[in-house]
Amino acid sequence: MEIIQVVGVGIVATFLVLVIKETNPLFAFLLATFTGIVIFVALVGKIADVIRVIEQLALQAKVDNLFFGTILKIIGIAYIAEFGAQVTRDAGQGSIAAKIELAGKLLIMVMAIPIITVIIETIMQILPN
Amino acid sequence: MEWLSDWVKQIILLVMVATFFDLLLPNHSMERYVKLVMGLLIILAILSPLFQLMNQDFRLSKVMFALKEGWTGREATPFEQIQEDIKKLEKSQNHLIQQQTEKSMERIMTEQVEKKFAVEVVQAKIQTRLNQHQVPEITEIDLVAKQKTKEELKQVPIRAVEPVSVEINENELESTDSITKEAEKLKKEIINYLGEYWQISPSQIQISFEQPN
Numbered sequence: 001m002e003i004i005q006v007v008g009v010g011i012v013a014t015f016l017v018l019v020i021k022e023t024n025p026l027f028a029f030l031l032a033t034f035t036g037i038v039i040f041v042a043l044v045g046k047i048a049d050v051i052r053v054i055e056q057l058a059l060q061a062k063v064d065n066l067f068f069g070t071i072l073k074i075i076g077i078a079y080i081a082e083f084g085a086q087v088t089r090d091a092g093q094g095s096i097a098a099k100i101e102l103a104g105k106l107l108i109m110v111m112a113i114p115i116i117t118v119i120i121e122t123i124m125q126i127l128p129n
Numbered sequence: 130m131e132w133l134s135d136w137v138k139q140i141i142l143l144v145m146v147a148t149f150f151d152l153l154l155p156n157h158s159m160e161r162y163v164k165l166v167m168g169l170l171i172i173l174a175i176l177s178p179l180f181q182l183m184n185q186d187f188r189l190s191k192v193m194f195a196l197k198e199g200w201t202g203r204e205a206t207p208f209e210q211i212q213e214d215i216k217k218l219e220k221s222q223n224h225l226i227q228q229q230t231e232k233s234m235e236r237i238m239t240e241q242v243e244k245k246f247a248v249e250v251v252q253a254k255i256q257t258r259l260n261q262h263q264v265p266e267i268t269e270i271d272l273v274a275k276q277k278t279k280e281e282l283k284q285v286p287i288r289a290v291e292p293v294s295v296e297i298n299e300n301e302l303e304s305t306d307s308i309t310k311e312a313e314k315l316k317k318e319i320i321n322y323l324g325e326y327w328q329i330s331p332s333q334i335q336i337s338f339e340q341p342n
Contacts, residue, residue, distance in 0.1 A: 047153070054149045061142035067170055071150060071163060078159035101158065108162045119169045126176075126183055 002046075006039055033087050040083060047079075070115055074108045081107075136178060143167070143174050223259060230265045231255050238270070238323065246319055248274040251339055267329050272319070275339040276312060312338045 013035035021028040051072065058068045081104025089097040147167035154160050173180075234257075239250040254271040316336050324331045 050149065050153060054146055054153075057142050057146045057149070061139045061146060061174070063143065063146070063170065067166070071166055074159070074163055074166070075150060075153055078163075079155050082155040082159075105158070105162070108159065112162060112166050115166050115169065119173060122173065122180065126179065 002042070006042065009035060009038065029091050032090055036083070036087060036090075066118070067115055070111050074111050077104055077107050077111065080104070132178070136174075139174050139177070140171065143171050147171065223263065227257055227259065227265050231257050234267070234327075238272070238327075241326065242272070242274065242319060242323070245322060246274075246315060247277045248315065248319075248338075249277055250274050267327055268333065270323060270327070270329070270334045272323075272334070272336045273339060274319070274336060276315070 013031060017028045017032050020031065055068070081100055085097040085100040085104075088094075088100060147164075147170075150163050150167060151160060154163060234255045235253040238255065239253045242248060242250050242253075250272065252271075252273040254269075255267055256269040256271075257265040258268050260266045316338065319336055320331045320334045323329075323334050
């Protein structure tokens with residue numbers, strides 16, 4: 001019944017933010033950010049479960065540790081960048097949010113470089129000289 | 130067939146992992162990146178048997194053994210045994226060829242000697258061995274001949290039968306010495322002739338005479 005807890009916290013926080021917003025916009029923003037962090041942390045444990053299952057699957061599929069680690073890092077970067085971008089967008093800084101997303105995408109590309117090079121090398125190996 | 134099930138299992142698991150990753154992603158803009166990497170991984174998994182073939186040096190015997198392990202029901206002859214059989218067959222074939230060559234050479238030699246000299250070949254034996262080019266080479270000639278008696282020689286041109294006189298017989302019996310001398314001479318001639326014809330050294334030729342009866 002975690003979803004009820006999460007939704008409850010979210011709705012309560014929303015009401016509070018609406019109440020505070022008129023008088024103290026800064027606190028409203030802080031409250032919203034804090035609520036977001038709480039919900040995120042509460043769900044990180046669940047993500048760990050999912051990742052453990054996927055890890056087992058990958059182990060059975062004999063996926064290289066390099067690939068698996070890289071993909072997990074890509075997902076982590078995506079989550080963090082998404083979270084930061086949403087927070088900044090909530091604060092009305094759409095341009096900064098866009099920059100955070102850009103950074104996330106760039107970092108993901110950099111993470112993917114080793115995998116892509118390995119795959120390109122193997123493909124080059126098969127092709128006759 | 131184990132490698133096949135392994136291969137399919139790997140591909141299925143990879144697809145499932147990719148789907149989970151897709152579900153895990155927070156927003157759609159990131160989906161493309163993960164999809165690219167997972168797609169490449171799946172392609173690699175699909176091609177992995179090909180990579181294995183490329184990496185191993187491609188030995189037929191190995192493939193044969195792998196197939197044999199795979200087919201439990203059927204019996205396939207291993208490559209090594211086939212090679213052994215080939216060797217055996219080659220050996221026996223060479224032996225047969227050698228024997229055949231010896232026989233025909235013996236026949237030719239008998240004809241030659243009988244035509245050229247006044248002897249009757251009782252037994253001709255040629256021994257050969259294969260040289261390094263697998264061609265038979267004569268190592269020894271063994272010839273047993275019988276000198277034709279004067280009567281036999283005279284049979285060729287048909288003449289009126291002369292009365293056989295005891296005197297001649299006595300002469301022949303007495304002159305065993307001259308007969309052996311003649312035989313020696315004949316022997317030498319035959320050896321020379323054979324040595325020249327077959328291109329072997331006279332020491333390899335042995336000729337013995339049977340006493341004419």
